Amino acid sequence: MKLVSWNVNGIRSVLGKGFLDFLKQESPDIICLQETKASPEQVDLTLSEYPHKFWNSAEKKGYSGTAIFSKIKPISEIYKQGIEEHDNEGRIIALEFPNFYLVNVYVPNSGRELVRLDYRKKWDADYLKFLKKLESKKPVITCGDFNVAHQAMDLAHPKENYNKTAGYMQVEIDGFQNFINAGFIDSFRHFNQESQNYSYWSYMFHARQKNIGWRIDYFLLSSILKEQLKEAKIYSHILGSDHCPVSVIL
Numbered sequence: 001m002k003l004v005s006w007n008v009n010g011i012r013s014v015l016g017k018g019f020l021d022f023l024k025q026e027s028p029d030i031i032c033l034q035e036t037k038a039s040p041e042q043v044d045l046t047l048s049e050y051p052h053k054f055w056n057s058a059e060k061k062g063y064s065g066t067a068i069f070s071k072i073k074p075i076s077e078i079y080k081q082g083i084e085e086h087d088n089e090g091r092i093i094a095l096e097f098p099n100f101y102l103v104n105v106y107v108p109n110s111g112r113e114l115v116r117l118d119y120r121k122k123w124d125a126d127y128l129k130f131l132k133k134l135e136s137k138k139p140v141i142t143c144g145d146f147n148v149a150h151q152a153m154d155l156a157h158p159k160e161n162y163n164k165t166a167g168y169m170q171v172e173i174d175g176f177q178n179f180i181n182a183g184f185i186d187s188f189r190h191f192n193q194e195s196q197n198y199s200y201w202s203y204m205f206h207a208r209q210k211n212i213g214w215r216i217d218y219f220l221l222s223s224i225l226k227e228q229l230k231e232a233k234i235y236s237h238i239l240g241s242d243h244c245p246v247s248v249i250l
Helices: 021-028 116-136 170-180 187-191 223-228
Strands: 001-008 030-034 052-056 066-070 076-077 092-096 101-106 140-145 184-188 217-222 231-234 246-249
Touching: 001 052, 001 101, 001 140, 030 101, 030 140, 052 092, 052 140, 066 092, 066 101, 092 116, 101 116, 116 140, 116 170, 140 246, 170 184, 184 223, 187 217, 187 231, 217 223, 217 246
Parallel strands: 001 030, 101 140
Antiparallel strands: 001 246, 030 066, 052 066, 076 092, 092 101, 140 217, 184 217, 231 246
16 A cells, blocks of 8 residues: 655645646555645546545635545544644544554644744644544554654754754654654654655755755654555655655555
8 A cells, every 4th residue: 555645835736737647657545635725626636546535624715734535435534633723724634444544634834933833832742642542443644744854864954943943943853752752653764764865845045956955744653553664755856846745655
């Protein structure tokens, strides 16, 4: 089974930038999208090979949002954590399958001037509780844009950004580490301990051409799935967004 995650930075935009070609070439069983910035009726998308489509759009138009397109029919679906302040920005979709839950997430950015850093800290704690509650029933795979570089090797300029920039604040690093401490495996690091593997590059300063990037897109898996994890990949050559797709094969 191949699972793909991609922050598309606007699904209507990426449709004209090779999204369908990527989908045809890689043919994942399930693809999870973040930052869709649209509701389904705004998107001209048939994708007959993915009959099961799930959308969670933000109340605010053109903002945030997640979607999952699946070849496999899930048993059930969840769109909310059950916490009002978290549940109006379309940030999660959880699908239950026979052997696991798949949770697509677009974690809030702490923002310029770190205006949402305190909120982000609460989000991370509440999201971990949400995952552990699901995990009490069956194993969990969560993927998406976590908006944090976990370790110094996960961004090009760690010293310059540490505790100064959203995405590399100690509070955010600690929040992500809590997922690891709770038994979730960072799938890419399970196979690869090399630096300069990034999934996001700013549109400014030719960052992508220079590979001045961040690894902030992840697949985290319950430790019980470790033996089933066969591959984790970053598609750094795939354009169309300021993020690139990431994937796992189970």
